[in-house]
Amino acid sequence: MLLTNKKTVIIGAGPVGLTMARLLQQNGIDVTVYERDKDPKARIWGGTLDLHKGSGQDTMQKAGLLEMYYEKAIPMGRTVADYSGKILFTKETSEKEQYDNPEINRNDLRTLLIDSLKENTVVWDSKLTEIEEQNGKWLLYFENGKTADADFVIGANGGMTSIRKYITDAEVELTGTYMIQGEVAQSKAKSLKFYELCDDKILMVSCNGNLLVANPKNNNALSYNVIFKMPETLEIDFQNTENVAAFLSNKLSDWDESYKELFRATSLFTGLPTKKVSVEKTWKNNRPLPITLIGDAAHLMPPFAGQGANIGLFDALILSENLLNGEFQTIENAISNYEERMFIYAKEAQQETRENEIEMLKSDFSFLKFVN
Structure with a gap:
């Protein structure tokens, strides 16, 4: 197996990073997640997430967590009203549709994922500031003064990640x-x-x-x-x-x-x-050691198609399968194949998101x- 006797580090304990850790760890891989939040009780603020069939839900199923997601998520209908408060349209969720895209609170999802990992997999209060190659390893520096090393680094710490510069010149755009x-x-x-x-x-x-x-x-x-x-x-x-x-x-x-x-x-x-981080720009091939990006770190996009978390979870599914299925000779080969595939589906998701953004505000x- 490609990651046998390798130290894998994931930066970011959001849904994508934690799910990636789960997918690797359940196959016996040594993985550590570093997260800037002070502790697991740090509250994640924001709207609910709905995981889609064909992406987010498929990933949760592979991680053995789909039924737990269904237990915590809430199927919800839709109401459309006008500015005067008049109801224009309403749609209930049918029994057949209850598993299509139920909504889950972000904190509930994080708790579900953390509980699925071995104790102390996540190292809290660890904001990454810099990484460098040193003696055939990645050396990671954290704001709290601590350091760590890794054979393989996966950046899952959001659109503003400092790791991106090692992989692509793409920048955050409004x-x-x-x-x-x-x-x-x-x-x-x-x-x-x-x-x-x-x-x-x-x-x-x-x-x-x-x-x-x-x-x-x-x-x-x-x-x-x-x-x-x-x-x-x-x-x-x-x-x-x-x-x-x-x-x-x-x-x-x-x-x-x-x-x-x-x-x-x-x-x-x-x-x-x-904001978005476009995947149109070519990623660098001359990386000194295995490193890649998943989730918002790779392809940040607005929420207008509900694709961000789902595409990120799909990244974790594709990358983990490449690393574990024995079809690739090196970690670099597994990463390259994942990135080639990701460029295609992430570009499609970003295009859908952009079209929705325009339409939703047009009239x-x-x-x-x-x-x-």
């Missing part, structure tokens, strides 16, 4: 859209009208280039995104929730009061421009075709 994320605790009590509008489903509202997507069942909280074209200047203090609520209420001034009630009830805001109702 896609032209901005997202403000909000979370409401005890939403039924604090924003009852909006909570009832959701009706326990994913809610979508679009008007004049502004899109709101909400999930009322994100681990006892209601989470939502307000999405709009990136303005030339935007200065918001996201620590001041009243100011952010006022900004959204002003931006969506003609929207129904239930939406403004939602903004005022929000306990936590953050905002970010949407009031064109986004209806994305409701499934």
Whole structure:
């Protein structure tokens, strides 16, 4: 086996990195994951994830975790409303569809994956700052002053990874859209009208280039995104929730009061421009030692097709199979084949995401075709 007596290090304990560790570890591979978060209880903030058949769910099945995913995930219907709060479309999830793409809380998914690994597989509070080749090994430097070595490094630590420069000259690009994320605790009590509008489903509202997507069942909280074209200047203090609520209420001034009630009830805001890392640019072949990227580190993309996590998990599936199936003579050969395949499906996912991004903000109702 290619990784026998080799020390494999994964950088990043997100869903993709942890799943990669699981796939290798269940086949007896020595693998360690280094993660910048202080401990496993560090809360991951953001919307739920839905894993797709043919990518994310196939990977979970290979990892022996698909049934556990189904146990924690929630099948959810879709509701489409207009800016006045009028329901335009609603779709329940049928019994046949309950396993198609159920939504799972990010923290629940991380816990599921961590529990599937051997104790101490993840080394916490370890933010990678630099790597270098030294005496036939990768030497890794961490912000806490510690170091580690590895025979093989897999970067799974997100779009801003410092490892990318060893593999490709591709840089993070803005896609032209901005997202403000909000979370409401005890939403039924604090924003009852909006909570009832959701009706326990994913809610979508679009008007004049502004899109709101909400999930009322994100681990006892209601989470939502307000999405709009990136303005030339935007200065918001996201620590001041009243100011952010006022900004959204002003931006969506003609929207129904239930939406403004939602903004005022929000306990936590953050905002970010949407970004991508294109896979169009050729990756370097002259790497001194085995190293590659998976997930957002390889092909960061906005969430407009729900593909990011799913394509990342599919990376883990393809790469792990290449490393374990005995078909390749060297780790480098296994990596090269994975990357060639990844360039194709990741490019398709990025193209789909871009097309959706344009359509979802173009008019009031064109986004209806994305409701499934």
